[in-house]
Amino acid sequence: MDNQFSQWEVFIQKKNGAAHEHAGSVHAADKNMALQNARDVYTRRNEGRSIWVVPTDSIVASTIEDEVVFFDPANDKIYRNPNFYKMPKGTTNL
Amino acid sequence: MNSTNNALYNYCLRLADNNLILGQRLAEWxxxxxxxxxxxxLTNISLDLIGQAESFYEFATTFTEANCTADDLAFLRSEREFVNNVLVEQPNGDFAYTIMKQFLFSTFAKHLYTALANSSNQTICGLATKGLKEVNYHYMHSSQWLIRLGNGTDKSKEKIQFAANDLWCFTKDMFEMNSVDTLLIEQNITINLSTIYTPWKNDIEQVFKIATIDLPTDTNKIIGGIKGIHTEHLGHILCEMQYLQRAHPGAKW
Known part of the structure; x- marks a missing residue:
């Protein structure tokens, strides 16, 4: 794949105030091309109102090997979830 | 049919034919x-253009007494009845050639639609305003590729310069006018195309400069589109595009 442009990760914001969510990736030679490719590949059916593109190289990711060390300790700490409060009457979205 | 309706019919066909033929060309990609x-x-741009063509064909059908649909206008007219500019029917060539053709046309469409957004005809005004959003993207996309290719490798530079030189003689056709324009300009429905020539040329010069592309010096001009006189390529496009309706009249899916 030596002749491919470099890879960029695409994040789309669906509506005002919402978080930008990862949509996928594109190949592009520069940032303008990355933004336009992301627009053409991921928002053709009016899926978004704002796009971020990030060079894939710039993303630091945890590895599968780290999984146990990173996440297992949270398994048995149920008190970290706010499950022990009584919900006020009529509250549906807390 | 009164003469204004006749002129509007013809003018809408021009706008529609340009979009349809360039859209069909891009779809070949x-x-x-x-x-x-x-x-x-490229196919997104193609769909934008075909969508614009459909709207202008729909509007054109309101000015003819013949009972025809937008599809009839697209698929049942012959080469001499098409009034698109000769630029848009030119073959795709390589990628640089396609991008140059797109850029030369989108720059023209950008200025034309900007002007038509002030048309005294409400539908033309509305369609131009709506189309302008798409055209601005086409302009952005093609101009950035021009800059990229012009500043890329020796090979990409050579190809984009060749495309500019080769297509230049077809650009004059976009600014040709006839009695249709005279009549519609009088009623402020459309504009004198010579007023957008300088803004068009300025944009071209500005982008070419950044892209290090030399402005072509070719003084030849190949015109005739609005009279239905085309280069040899249009017949071949119609042959492919209209085949199904010609072979199976009225076929639907």
Whole structure:
């Protein structure tokens, strides 16, 4: 794949105030091309109102090997979830 | 049919034919694009243009006494009845050639639609305003590719310069006018195309400069589109595009 442009990760914001969510990736030679490719590949059916593109190289990711060390300790700490409060009457979205 | 309706019919066909033929040309790139992303970009632009064509054909049908549909206008007229500019019917060539053709046309469309957004005819005004958003993207996409290719490798520079030199003689056709324009200009429905020539040329010069492309010096001009006189390529496009309706009249899916 030596002749491919470099890879960029695409994040789309669906509506005002919402978080930008990862949509996928594109190949592009520069940032303008990355933004336009992301627009053409991921928002053709009016899926978004704002796009971020990030060079894939710039993303630091945890590895599968780290999984146990990173996440297992949270398994048995149920008190970290706010499950022990009584919900006020009529509250549906807390 | 009164003369204004007749002129509006003809003018809408011009706008529609330009969009349809360039849209059909771009659709030829489907699955042939240099990358997956660019394949989608070119066919997205194609769909934008075909959508614009459909709207202008729909509007054209309101000015003819013949009982015809937008589809009839697209699929049942012959080469001499098409009034698109000769630029848009030119073959795709390589990617640089396609992008140059797109850029030369989109720059023209950008200025034309900007002017038509002030048309005294409400529908033309509305369609131009709506189309302008798409055209601005086409302009952005093609101009950035021009800059990229012009400043890329020796080979990409050579190809984009060749495209500019080769297509230049077809650009004059976009600014040709006839009695249709005279009549519609009087009523402020459309504009004198010579007023957008300088803004068009300025944009071209500005982008060419950044892209290090020399402005072509070719003084030849190949014109005739609005009279239905075309280069040899239009017949071949229609042959492919209209085949199904010609072979199976009225076929639907």
């Amino acid at each position: 489907c699955s042939q694009g240099p990358t997956l992303e660019e394949d989608l970009a």
